[in-house]
Amino acid sequence: MKNLKTNIYFKVTTITFIGLLLLIPTFMIENLISEREWTQNDAIREVSAKWGEEQTISGPFISIPYHRYVKQFSQKDSIEKIVQLKEYLHVLPTQLTISGQINPEKRHRGIYEIVVYNSKLDISGTFNQFDLKALDIQPENILFDKAEFVVGINDLRGIEKQVNLNWDKEKLSFNPGVPSNDITGSGINASLAIDPNADKIYNFDFSLDLKGSQKLYFTPVGKVTDIDLSSEWPNPSFNGAFLPDNREVSEEGFNANWNVLHLNRNYPQIWASSRHSIEHSAFGIDLLLPVDNYQKSYRSIRYAILFIGFTFLVFFFIEVLNKIFIHPIQYILVGVSLIVFYTLLLAISEHLKFNLAFIISAVATLSLIAGYVKAILKSTKLTMLISGVLAVLYSFIFVIIQLQDYALLIGSIGVFIILGIVMYFSRKIDWYNLNLEAEE
Structure with missing residues (x-):
């Protein structure tokens, strides 16, 4: 069991499997967004049928x-x-x-x-x-x-x-x-x-x-x-x-x-x-109402794989660079927290303006993950690092959603910058001799 715990290949495989597994609830939330949009359209058709089409x-x-x-x-x-x-x-x-x-x-x-x-x-x-x-x-x-x-x-x-x-x-x-x-x-x-x-x-x-x-x-x-x-x-x-x-x-x-x-x-x-x-x-x-919360929710969940992947990558680098062992169950709980963000966003945006709903959902998710990371890592510095990374990601997605015409351009530049940051911090890691060992 100890060999599996410190085996880098087992760790990478486990993290990848968890990330892919979390895409299942992501697809379910996409279907939920479509279902809520259909419910809205049914309400419009019902009122229109009685008033006038x-x-x-x-x-x-x-x-x-x-x-x-x-x-x-x-x-x-x-x-x-x-x-x-x-x-x-x-x-x-x-x-x-x-x-x-x-x-x-x-x-x-x-x-x-x-x-x-x-x-x-x-x-x-x-x-x-x-x-x-x-x-x-x-x-x-x-x-x-x-x-x-x-x-x-x-x-x-x-x-x-x-x-x-x-x-x-x-x-x-x-x-x-x-x-x-x-x-x-x-x-x-x-x-x-x-x-x-x-x-x-x-x-x-x-x-x-x-x-x-x-x-x-x-x-x-x-x-x-x-x-x-x-x-x-x-x-x-x-x-x-x-x-x-x-x-x-x-x-x-x-x-x-x-x-x-x-x-x-x-x-x-x-x-x-x-x-x-x-x-x-x-x-x-x-004379349509300026309500596009379902379209924006759908566009934001398209970036769920970026949230999950980059957050897990940061956790993995923390393990590698600080010799801190993080259990797969803890990866799963953090990943589920990231997915719950989209459920909160969808539910709150039906009652408040989308931008305000996004801020409330992001702050709630950040607070939840930051408190959990502080409890498991016992480090204020690492907690601030994780929180900062997530805050940047949420801000990045928020900007992309607002700039619909430039979403592809801004998104491509953002992903390029993220890739550059990952390559920079991983440049000195000897992947062939890497071994995970938890500190006493």
């Missing part, structure tokens, strides 16, 4: 039914016949203007916060005379008296008030549903009667009080689309196909303006059937 306003546009005739050959009786099909023309507005106010609210589900909003949108614009010459459709096959004014809305439960359309000095009421799924699968519509021979500009406007959760997006269906939004929310995220041309963000809220031309997107002002899709051109606002 993420909203995207697709349109407005006009859908006009028409008849298309195709030849169909019947193999059963060898007869070719003409079949009438009903399809839709889709006409986009020449000018589209949207202005609105978004009023966010915070709702709670357990320990989680979810952002929902009420919005009041004023939507107006114009349709010029329809140019149907390029579509190769006979005018007598187009049912202009069956035209419908369509506004695509993801979740109709978010509509708070009756929506009325002012169309060419006429007031019309909207009905639920869309005439076809060519452009959008959910929305509202109003029946129109269009005179194809009238050389005129059709003006429209309506107000929409819409509830939703987290996101509010729009599609630039106008030949010129101008959108102006404001809110008291101080942390907006502008996403989608287009960023605002002008924006002002402060602690009091934000104002943002988009101006998009038809040349900026990949579909025309008029087409038939489902030849084009507008969903990829959507853009707007994300």
Whole structure:
């Protein structure tokens, strides 16, 4: 037993095995982080399902039914016949203007916060005379008296008030549903009667009080689309196909303006059937809470192997240079303490800000390990050494987490410096004649 106690190869093998064994609870904590994140997303989905989902306003546009005739050959009786099909023309507005106010609210589900909003949108614009010459459709096959004014809305439960359309000095009421799924699968519509021979500009406007959760997006269906939004929310995220041309963000809220031309997107002002899709051109606002504790916890645990490996390496050098024997059980207890840090970090960050949770968890872990090392080594100097090494490691990881864009650069430099320090302190050790012997 004494030979095993002082055998350097047995010691290195044991330390390596313990380090690898501690990766098992590390992976379990990674799964726990993912599970807690899924729980948060479930809470968001539950509240959104009752309040209103993420909203995207697709349109407005006009859908006009028409008849298309195709030849169909019947193999059963060898007869070719003409079949009438009903399809839709889709006409986009020449000018589209949207202005609105978004009023966010915070709702709670357990320990989680979810952002929902009420919005009041004023939507107006114009349709010029329809140019149907390029579509190769006979005018007598187009049912202009069956035209419908369509506004695509993801979740109709978010509509708070009756929506009325002012169309060419006429007031019309909207009905639920869309005439076809060519452009959008959910929305509202109003029946129109269009005179194809009238050389005129059709003006429209309506107000929409819409509830939703987290996101509010729009599609630039106008030949010129101008959108102006404001809110008291101080942390907006502008996403989608287009960023605002002008924006002002402060602690009091934000104002943002988009101006998009038809040349900026990949579909025309008029087409038939489902030849084009507008969903990829959507853009707007994300009202997500600035909570990224799960992502940061996941990134920090990626460095667990560095913590364990470097801490064990310091203990090993203490044994080699000071002839102090440290039992494998003591390695295990210190390693478990390092792993418990991530559990503390995850649990505390769900209730406090991540940076504060990191500091509390690091101080608690450092205090625990420092007290244990002081008890087993009986040396203030070595205890300060271990504590200093861990403090540097925690500070290093904390900096990497904050500087996400430079994490690879800072991490590479840090690992290089650590390797240099290890090589420096081990330069004079005669590894071939090394033997561990505990002092009396």
